[in-house]
Amino acid sequence: MPDVVNVIDVHKHYRLGAEDVHALRGVCLRVEAGRFVAIMGASGSGKSTLLHLIGGLDLPDAGRILVAGEDLTQMTDRQRTLFRRRRMGIVFQAYNLLPTLTARENVMLPLLVDGQPIEAIERRADELIRLVHLDRRTAHAPSALSGGEQQRVAIARALLNSPDLLLADEPTGNLDPGASLEIWHLLRRLADETRTTIVMVTHEAAAAAYADRVHVLREGQFAGVIESEGKGDAALVASRYQELAG
Numbered sequence: 563m564p565d566v567v568n569v570i571d572v573h574k575h576y577r578l579g580a581e582d583v584h585a586l587r588g589v590c591l592r593v594e595a596g597r598f599v600a601i602m603g604a605s606g607s608g609k610s611t612l613l614h615l616i617g618g619l620d621l622p623d624a625g626r627i628l629v630a631g632e633d634l635t636q637m638t639d640r641q642r643t644l645f646r647r648r649r650m651g652i653v654f655q656a657y658n659l660l661p662t663l664t665a666r667e668n669v670m671l672p673l674l675v676d677g678q679p680i681e682a683i684e685r686r687a688d689e690l691i692r693l694v695h696l697d698r699r700t701a702h703a704p705s706a707l708s709g710g711e712q713q714r715v716a717i718a719r720a721l722l723n724s725p726d727l728l729l730a731d732e733p734t735g736n737l738d739p740g741a742s743l744e745i746w747h748l749l750r751r752l753a754d755e756t757r758t759t760i761v762m763v764t765h766e767a768a769a770a771a772y773a774d775r776v777h778v779l780r781e782g783q784f785a786g787v788i789e790s791e792g793k794g795d796a797a798l799v800a801s802r803y804q805e806l807a808g
């Protein structure tokens with residue numbers, strides 16, 4: 563399988579006044595097509611920094627980041643923005659839905675902005691709404707949906723352009739255990755049924771256990787890998803994580 567993600571020796575610093583935070587210290591990561599990978603680590607270990615770099619939302623200070631074979635660090639800002647819009651989908655802890663649009667309109671929005679024909683967008687949106695099991699909620703505004711339902715809308719929206727890569731940063735950070743479980747099952751199903759390549763950042767073993775593999779970040783470096791095999795075995799991931807995260 564070709565690599566959808568190839569992160570090569572990436573460093574990232576943040577400068578806050580006189581302070582220099584070395585957030586990523588030589589990180590390498592490869593994710594094969596169709597794999598569901600989790601990145602786990604303590605708060606401040608660099609998880610969001612790495613996900614933002616893979617998503618082309620920021621640039622590393624050193625190293626290279628290839629997504630579907632294309633080097634994000636060699637693109638202009640405009641090329642990177644277009645590449646992200648056309649080839650990647652990103653989901654955050656906050657659902658970031660537009661409050662004045664219905665669920666269905668929110669799903670359709672990225673391609674409407676891209677100027678594609680409306681019938682094709684509607685067909686694709688309805689297909690995704692079925693995939694995330696929101697068929698009966700399409701005409702609702704976000705405020706009439708539960709947190710879990712809103713996140714499923716956000717996931718459908720992220721999948722609209724059939725992305726090479728779906729990125730998720732703490733997608734269940736605002737959800738209760740029941741709604742979280744539904745999202746983890748949904749991501750697992752996307753990987754299994756639609757072969758979507760997924761990279762999910764989480765600090766929860768219960769979430770990471772649904773991924774095929776867990777990469778553990780510790781103070782800006784990878785400390786090791788857990789072969790979680792997508793079985794949802796949180797206890798296995800938690801105990802291996804304790805050993806690796808120290």
Ligand SMILES: Nc1ncnc2c1ncn2[C@@H]1O[C@H](COP(=O)(O)OP(=O)(O)OP(=O)(O)O)[C@@H](O)[C@H]1O
Pocket residue numbers: 576577578583585603604605606607608609610611612765
């Ligand atoms: N914009 C920024 N400016 C300055 N420092 C930053 C910035 N973003 C992140 N950092 C610092 O970089 C380090 C890594 O942060 P990052 O947000 O990647 O951690 P994280 O693993 O996602 O943590 P959390 O689990 O709390 O979300 C931290 O020390 C953080 O304070």
Ligand SMILES: [Mg+2]
Pocket residue numbers: 609610611
């Ligand atoms: Mg974070």
